Amino acid sequence: MNIHGQEVIGVQVDSETRCLHYHSEIDRIAIKFHCCDTYFPCYECHDELGCGKAEVWPHSRFAEKAVLCGACGHELSVSDYLACASACPSCSAPFNPGCSLHADRYFGTMT
Ligand SMILES: [Zn+2]
Numbered sequence: 001m002n003i004h005g006q007e008v009i010g011v012q013v014d015s016e017t018r019c020l021h022y023h024s025e026i027d028r029i030a031i032k033f034h035c036c037d038t039y040f041p042c043y044e045c046h047d048e049l050g051c052g053k054a055e056v057w058p059h060s061r062f063a064e065k066a067v068l069c070g071a072c073g074h075e076l077s078v079s080d081y082l083a084c085a086s087a088c089p090s091c092s093a094p095f096n097p098g099c100s101l102h103a104d105r106y107f108g109t110m111t
């Protein structure tokens with residue numbers, strides 16, 4: 001699935017990166033997995049279609065773009081996303097704040 005020029009791999013991905021697992025109105029981000037260097041809508045999509053050995057982003061690389069806004073295609077760095085996870089800084093589309101509850105599945109801890 002090509003979304004705003006980025007390849008996003010997932011199960012039943014829609015045009016704003018919703019997937020079979022997370023498909024509410026505000027589920028509109030995809031996350032680039034460090035291990036695959038590819039965007040997936042969620043960790044369950046990565047479990048099914050990814051490399052099978054998920055790696056989180058090391059803290060030393062949090063300045064790299066790793067979150068895609070499905071509404072406008074803006075890419076956020078890990079730091080940007082963790083700092084303002086509730087809306088896109090470019091188009092203001094709301095993000096699902098619940099995603100931050102499992103941020104540790106994607107990103108290393110800050111310590
Ligand atoms: Zn992977």
Ligand SMILES: [Zn+2]
Pocket residue numbers: 010011019020021022041042043044045046
């Ligand atoms: Zn999914």
Ligand SMILES: [Zn+2]
Pocket residue numbers: 069070071072073074088089090091092093
């Ligand atoms: Zn946006």
